[in-house]
Amino acid sequence: MTVEGAGAPRLTSKGLATRRRIVEGAAEEIREQGVTGTTLDDIRARTATSKSQIFHYFPGGKEELLLAVASREAERVLEDQEPHLSNLRTWAAWQDWRDAVVRRYERQGVNCPLGVLITEVGRATPAAQALTARLIDQWQAALRTGIRHLQDSGDVDRRLDADRTAAALVAAIQGGVTILMSTGRLTHLEAALDTTLTLLRTTAPATR
Amino acid sequence: MTVEGAGAPRLTSKGLATRRRIVEGAAEEIREQGVTGTTLDDIRARTATSKSQIFHYFPGGKEELLLAVASREAERVLEDQEPHLSNLRTWAAWQDWRDAVVRRYERQGVNCPLGVLITEVGRATPAAQALTARLIDQWQAALRTGIRHLQDSGDVDRRLDADRTAAALVAAIQGGVTILMSTGRLTHLEAALDTTLTLLRTTAPATR
DNA sequence: CATAAAATGGACCGGCAAGTCCAGAAACTG
DNA sequence: CAGTTTCTGGACTTGCCGGTCCATTTTATG
Numbered sequence: 001m002t003v004e005g006a007g008a009p010r011l012t013s014k015g016l017a018t019r020r021r022i023v024e025g026a027a028e029e030i031r032e033q034g035v036t037g038t039t040l041d042d043i044r045a046r047t048a049t050s051k052s053q054i055f056h057y058f059p060g061g062k063e064e065l066l067l068a069v070a071s072r073e074a075e076r077v078l079e080d081q082e083p084h085l086s087n088l089r090t091w092a093a094w095q096d097w098r099d100a101v102v103r104r105y106e107r108q109g110v111n112c113p114l115g116v117l118i119t120e121v122g123r124a125t126p127a128a129q130a131l132t133a134r135l136i137d138q139w140q141a142a143l144r145t146g147i148r149h150l151q152d153s154g155d156v157d158r159r160l161d162a163d164r165t166a167a168a169l170v171a172a173i174q175g176g177v178t179i180l181m182s183t184g185r186l187t188h189l190e191a192a193l194d195t196t197l198t199l200l201r202t203t204a205p206a207t208r
Numbered sequence: 209m210t211v212e213g214a215g216a217p218r219l220t221s222k223g224l225a226t227r228r229r230i231v232e233g234a235a236e237e238i239r240e241q242g243v244t245g246t247t248l249d250d251i252r253a254r255t256a257t258s259k260s261q262i263f264h265y266f267p268g269g270k271e272e273l274l275l276a277v278a279s280r281e282a283e284r285v286l287e288d289q290e291p292h293l294s295n296l297r298t299w300a301a302w303q304d305w306r307d308a309v310v311r312r313y314e315r316q317g318v319n320c321p322l323g324v325l326i327t328e329v330g331r332a333t334p335a336a337q338a339l340t341a342r343l344i345d346q347w348q349a350a351l352r353t354g355i356r357h358l359q360d361s362g363d364v365d366r367r368l369d370a371d372r373t374a375a376a377l378v379a380a381i382q383g384g385v386t387i388l389m390s391t392g393r394l395t396h397l398e399a400a401l402d403t404t405l406t407l408l409r410t411t412a413p414a415t416r
Numbered sequence: 417c418a419t420a421a422a423a424t425g426g427a428c429c430g431g432c433a434a435g436t437c438c439a440g441a442a443a444c445t446g
Numbered sequence: 447c448a449g450t451t452t453c454t455g456g457a458c459t460t461g462c463c464g465g466t467c468c469a470t471t472t473t474a475t476g
Contacts, residue, residue: 014473178323257454
């Protein structure tokens with residue numbers, strides 16, 4: 001995934017640690033201050049590094065660093081849904097997943113680093129756009145698999161379009177989170193999730 | 209709605225026209241370049257005004273102007289759904305509304321000025337947050353009324369929580385739009401809308 | 417241990433964009 | 447038409463922040 005430049009210098013273990021520290025620190029800063037409110041100097045201060053180090057590890061400057069942060073945050077989004085997301089085989093498992101998602105964003109509150117990153121960086125650079133697309137695809141695929149499990153076990157009508165419903169779920173979460181971010185209210189996320197899940201449940205298994 | 213400062217100077221009709229021109233021009237610029245990519249100088253050039261005029265009409269500087277733009281765009285969001293949004297009495301009307309929403313955002317494409325504004329301004333200022341909350345409330349209220357109509361005419365089960373379903377619809381649209389903005393794909397918006405509407409339709413009218 | 421490569425510190429530069437200021441033109445008010 | 451207020455133009459200031467540069471230290475390698 002990570003796009004390595006052609007003449008990428010080999011990283012010492014020390015160098016790698018520093019690089020990681022920068023990405024991690026930048027992510028934290030952005031979570032607190034937003035992208036526009038975060039300067040390289042803030043990151044430098046927080047990570048106890050120097051300007052030259054940032055440019056040493058991210059020759060592309062701020063944009064490249066931001067992309068690295070976005071990539072990291074995208075991973076985190078999926079990680080935080082585990083182990084639930086990969087085991088959506090029963091209604092109980094789905095409920096657990098639903099709760100995990102709500103809890104995750106409840107904890108995160110107003111700060112969705114990825115969302116902010118997307119709207120501020122993604123708009124401009126194709127690389128960021130590709131990143132987002134990939135995350136959404138993976139997410140949707142996992143949910144689709146979960147829905148298929150329910151169909152296989154006869155809990156959901158086979159005629160239901162699993163992919164489309166998974167897409168709706170992803171959108172529902174995204175919308176709920178956006179509203180959470182801009183109003184501080186959790187209700188829409190819950191309503192959106194529950195409503196879509198209700199549709200799944202009320203789909204009478206036709207072949208029983 | 210508009211928050212007038214205490215010592216707000218009375219505006220001449222000419223002044224009012226200039227003020228409007230600035231807001232409108234700023235909105236256009238933001239739609240094209242995004243908030244971060246828009247400078248006061250860009251706005252100045254586009255609207256054929258001078259720096260001092262911008263600060264004359266928006267003493268609070270860029271932030272105040274941005275808020276005015278956001279306010280205008282929020283109005284537009286609801287306006288663009290009319291006359292459908294206020295007449296959700298039949299399934300056909302709902303379908304028309306759904307199509308209008310999809311068409312609106314299809315046309316708008318990657319640029320959701322309000323969304324961008326919210327994530328970039330709203331995060332910081334309580335005023336912007338209040339603005340967003342108001343928009344969402346109004347939107348949700350309109351949809352809730354529409355659902356109640358269906359319940360009154362016996363097309364939808366009365367036991368359905370109209371408010372919660374309306375909230376889910378708003379979130380679904382918001383999520384679909386966010387994904388559209390960051391990937392350019394329209395499918396999620398459609399899937400989210402249709403899935404939620406399907407739930408409405410499959411709600412068997414119990415009392416018939 | 418010698419040499420090269422990588423890592424680090426921090427001073428410095430340059431541009432950009434928000435915001436200020438004042439002088440003068442236009443427009444209300446009596 | 448006199449006086450006051452509003453409106454307009456644009457030069458100027460200021461601070462910030464991304465990015466550059468080079469000197470120095472540390473680490474790999476044979």
